[in-house]
Structure formats: structure tokens, C-alpha cells
Amino acid sequence: xxxxxxxxxxxxxxxxxxxxxxxxxxxxxxxxxxxxxxxxxxxxxxxxxxxxxxxxxxxxxxxxxxxxxxxxxxxxxxxxxxxxxxxxxxxxxxxxxxxxxxxxxxxxxxxxxxxxxxxxxxxxxxxxxxxxxxxxxxxxxxxxxxxxxxxxxxxxxxxxxxxxxxxxxxxxxxxxxxxxxxxxxxxxxxxxxxxxxxxxxxxxxxxxxxxxxxxxxxxxxxxxxxxxxxxxxxxxxxxxxxxxxxxxxxxxxxxxxxxxxxxxxxxxxxxxxxxxxxxxxxxxxxxxxxxxxxxxxxx
Ligand code: SF4
Ligand code: SF4
Numbered sequence: 001x002x003x004x005x006x007x008x009x010x011x012x013x014x015x016x017x018x019x020x021x022x023x024x025x026x027x028x029x030x031x032x033x034x035x036x037x038x039x040x041x042x043x044x045x046x047x048x049x050x051x052x053x054x055x056x057x058x059x060x061x062x063x064x065x066x067x068x069x070x071x072x073x074x075x076x077x078x079x080x081x082x083x084x085x086x087x088x089x090x091x092x093x094x095x096x097x098x099x100x101x102x103x104x105x106x107x108x109x110x111x112x113x114x115x116x117x118x119x120x121x122x123x124x125x126x127x128x129x130x131x132x133x134x135x136x137x138x139x140x141x142x143x144x145x146x147x148x149x150x151x152x153x154x155x156x157x158x159x160x161x162x163x164x165x166x167x168x169x170x171x172x173x174x175x176x177x178x179x180x181x182x183x184x185x186x187x188x189x190x191x192x193x194x195x196x197x198x199x200x201x202x203x204x205x206x207x208x209x210x211x212x213x214x215x216x217x218x219x220x221x222x223x224x225x226x227x228x229x230x231x232x233x234x235x236x237x238x239x240x241x242x243x244x245x246x247x248x249x250x251x252x253x254x255x256x257x258x259x260x261x262x263x264x265x266x267x268x269x270x271x272x273x274x275x276x277x278x279x280x281x282x283x284x285x286x287x288x289x290x291x292x293x294x295x296x297x298x299x
Pocket of ligand 2: 265
């Protein structure tokens with residue numbers, strides 16, 4: 001919703017010998033203007049939004065459309081009490097209890113006939129909304145119960161990622177034979193990048209109607225797994241799946257840290273769930289640890 005797959009950047013119309021360009025408004029695409037309220041957001045996704053904030057709004061040129069949608073958004077996050085088999089947010093320290101990027105965060109407490117929520121306030125707007133809701137100061141027992149729900153969920157994550165020295169491991173593994181192994185399975189289908197909540201790469205397409213009088217420039221999601229993505233004059237920089245998977249994983253788990261000061265992976269596990277070849281980023285990272293490095297590295 002905040003960073004749609006396709007968005008009109010501008011639209012132009014030819015009238016006689018004139019061509020008039022209109023800036024598309026932030027809402028002038030497939031996405032409504034907002035403001036939005038997001039309810040029940042998990043910690044992985046509040047952290048992914050924080051990553052998009054850093055990437056899309058904190059650098060020299062902000063993404064204006066993203067910034068407008070983001071500023072107006074109200075986020076009610078929730079502690080995840082039932083993690084999936086491909087989740088590893090506990091390893092990435094983004095969950096199961098939301099750690100950032102919310103106005104209000106709820107932990108559902110169910111005991112016997114009683115059903116209530118422990119509420120944490122993350123912003124002044126969250127405090128304003130909570131003031132309009134019937135609430136009481138949380139007793140210590142409820143605070144402990146919420147802690148226990150998060151602890152229990154963390155212990156039931158389906159996956160785990162050892163982040164100790166991970167950045168250095170990936171930089172040292174540029175010539176690991178493991179990349180050939182994963183390339184023999186990877187279909188370069190781009191699914192992992194299409195479902196990843198932190199991916200942000202886009203391309204630009206120009207589209208005209210059949211009369212040739214109306215033209216649009218659209219920004220569309222792109223993927224580092226497609227051959228065209230790294231095409232420069234003379235050819236593709238990453239023509240093989242080996243180099244594309246290496247680029248994707250090394251960026252997520254290593255160079256992202258140097259670029260933006262945080263990991264590019266929040267441990268949501270979606271890339272594992274949606275990979276048709278059952279490639280698992282946590283398994284690939286573990287395999288790099290025990291795959292012997294070549295004696296001499298190529299330049
Ligand atoms: S989803 Fe799996 S097969 Fe498709 S590009 Fe990603 S790693 Fe390769
Ligand atoms: S790399 Fe995979 S697990 Fe990590 S944030 Fe992206 S989709 Fe989620």
C-alpha cells in the first residue's frame with residue numbers, strides 16, 4: 001500500500017502540435033490517496049517500513065509519493081503469538097513483539113473468559129487515540145503475561161538465522177562454490193524479490209495509447225533476479241543466476257548494513273514461503289559457513 005507495484009509518475013497529452021505534461025498526484029495510480037490506518041501489523045512489517053523510510057525518504061532525493069502516504073499512516077501493531085514455519089524475526093530482532101514504527105502496539109491476552117489487550121504507546125497520535133478508548137493502567141501480571149507470549153512465540157519460530165559475523169562471512173564468500181549450488185536450483189523467477197517487504201528496486205516504463213495522443217511514464221517494481229536489471233551498454237553485469245543470487249543475498253545481509261546502517265532482512269520468511277524451488281535464505285547462510293572457500297579468489 002505504501003510502495004505500490006506500479007505507479008504513474010506523469011501523464012501527457014498531445015493536442016495538435018502541443019504536448020502537455022501533468023504530474024500525477026500521489027493518489028493518481030492504482031493506490032487510493034489515504035490517509036491509511038493499518039491494523040494488526042506484525043513486527044517484521046513495522047521494521048520493514050522503517051527500512052523503507054530510511055531508503056526512500058532519508059536520502060538526497062526523497063520519494064515524495066511514498067513520503068506522503070507514510071506520513072499520514074496510523075499503525076496499530078500486534079505481538080505475533082503464533083509464528084509460521086518460515087519465520088525468523090526473533091533472529092533479526094524485529095519481533096515477535098513490534099520494536100518500532102507503530103502508533104499503538106497490542107498484545108492479546110486470553111485467559112479463561114477474559115479477553116483484553118496490553119497496549120503500548122509509540123507516538124503522540126497513538127496516545128491521542130488511546131485517550132478516546134476505555135483503558136486502565138496495566139497490572140504487573142498483564143505486563144508479565146505479554147512478555148511470556150512474546151518469549152514463547154520467539155522459541156517457536158520455524159527458522160533461525162545466525163547473524164554473528166554474517167556480514168563478514170558474506171563478503172568473504174564472494175567466490176564460494178555454494179553460489180553454483182544455489183544457481184543450479186534457482187529459476188530466477190523473481191518471486192523472492194516481489195514478496196520481500198524491504199525490496200525497493202524499480203524500473204521506468206513509457207506507455208502510449210493507440211492514438212499516440214496520451215502517454216504515461218510509470219514506475220514499476222523491478223528485480224535484481226532479472227537479466228535486464230543489470231544491463232548496461234554492451235550487456236548484463238550479472239548474466240547468470242549465480243551472480244544474481246549472490247548479489248541479492250549479499251545486499252540483504254551484508255552491504256545493506258554498510259549502505260543504510262541496518263540489515264535489509266527483517267526475518268519475515270516470505271522469500272522462503274514463495275520460492276518455487278524451496279530455496280531458503282537461512283539455509284543458504286548456514287551453508288556458506290560450512291562450505292570450504294576456494295584457495296585463491298578470482299579478481
Ligand atoms: S524465488 Fe527462489 S527460484 Fe525464484 S528467484 Fe528467488 S531464489 Fe530463485
Ligand atoms: S529477505 Fe526474505 S526473510 Fe528477509 S525480509 Fe526479505 S522476504 Fe523477508
